[in-house]
Amino acid sequence: xxxxxxxxxxxxxxxxxxxxxxxxxxxxxxxxxxxxxxxxxxxxxxxxxxxxxxxxxxxxxxxxxxxxxxxxxxxxxxxxxxxxxxxxxxxxxxxxxxxxxxxxxxxxxxxxxxxxxxxxxxxxxxxxxxxxxxxxxxxxxxxxxxxxxxxxxxxxxxxxxxxxxxxxxxxxxxxxxxxxxxxxxxxxxxxxx
Amino acid sequence: xxxxxxxxxxxxxxxxxxxxxxxxxxxxxxxxxxxxxxxxxxxxxxxxxxxxxxxxxxxxxxxxxxxxxxxxxxxxxxxxxxxxxx
Numbered sequence: 001x002x003x004x005x006x007x008x009x010x011x012x013x014x015x016x017x018x019x020x021x022x023x024x025x026x027x028x029x030x031x032x033x034x035x036x037x038x039x040x041x042x043x044x045x046x047x048x049x050x051x052x053x054x055x056x057x058x059x060x061x062x063x064x065x066x067x068x069x070x071x072x073x074x075x076x077x078x079x080x081x082x083x084x085x086x087x088x089x090x091x092x093x094x095x096x097x098x099x100x101x102x103x104x105x106x107x108x109x110x111x112x113x114x115x116x117x118x119x120x121x122x123x124x125x126x127x128x129x130x131x132x133x134x135x136x137x138x139x140x141x142x143x144x145x146x147x148x149x150x151x152x153x154x155x156x157x158x159x160x161x162x163x164x165x166x167x168x169x170x171x172x173x174x175x176x177x178x179x180x181x182x183x184x185x186x187x188x189x190x191x192x193x
Numbered sequence: 194x195x196x197x198x199x200x201x202x203x204x205x206x207x208x209x210x211x212x213x214x215x216x217x218x219x220x221x222x223x224x225x226x227x228x229x230x231x232x233x234x235x236x237x238x239x240x241x242x243x244x245x246x247x248x249x250x251x252x253x254x255x256x257x258x259x260x261x262x263x264x265x266x267x268x269x270x271x272x273x274x275x276x277x278x279x
Contacts, residue, residue, distance in 0.1 A: 019270045027262045032255030041262065045270050052277055069253065099198070107196035113232040116239060124246055131257045152241065153255060155248045158209055177205040180237055
């Protein structure tokens with residue numbers, strides 16, 4: 001690491017600037033995952049304080065914003081853990097019924113799926129698509145959504161998701177199954193039509 | 194022979210871990226005969242891949258809320274940071 005890039009990428013030692021520079025970005029990141037403005041706000045505040053206390057651990061290998069996001073991800077998982085410990089998942093019948101809704105009496109899919117034609121690298125950059133994706137997620141049950149977000153968006157290990165959400169692996173699989181079927185249908189209706 | 198609902202469960206399970214030989218054969222047979230489920234399997238694995246790539250990109254997903262921290266919240270955070278500085 002050259003002296004120059006270290007100088008330019010070291011976080012500003014005036015962390016007051018963090019709030020104005022990154023506050024809203026971190027808040028939207030947290031809100032997109034936690035869905036609760038108070039929790040999201042707290043996660044941002046905890047992140048900035050933790051960052052401030054470990055300012056010496058910033059190596060300059062990533063940007064300041066990426067570094068803060070890394071800390072925020074841990075705080076978000078802490079919030080999930082706390083929320084699900086306080087309010088454990090007791091019943092996933094609703095999610096099991098939701099899965100049934102996608103199939104007719106002969107257990108075939110009600111809506112026959114289409115072929116999704118897309119260019120992956122273009123879709124990755126397409127803000128509109130990710131907006132649609134985020135919208136589709138809001139239509140899931142909160143349990144299915146949280147399971148899917150931790151597993152597929154945050155790419156946590158399955159066991160870690162079960163621990164964080166305080167659920168059994170069989171319930172976790174039901175939630176993922178529901179989430180995937182519903183997202184598939186929603187994306188097909190709203191994007192890949 | 195498994196039905197479409199069971200097949201979709203195995204498609205989802207397959208994204209989590211390798212299936213047992215028995216389950217894998219059941220799913221393969223079903224997908225061979227059922228175009229709809231084969232399509233679902235394709236869609237779900239491409240969504241999975243897309244999200245893996247997105248997770249590594251500079252712009253993480255789920256940031257399009259366009260919300261703002263309230264001025265009070267911002268002030269509170271600044272005060273907190275100041276307090277910790279001293």
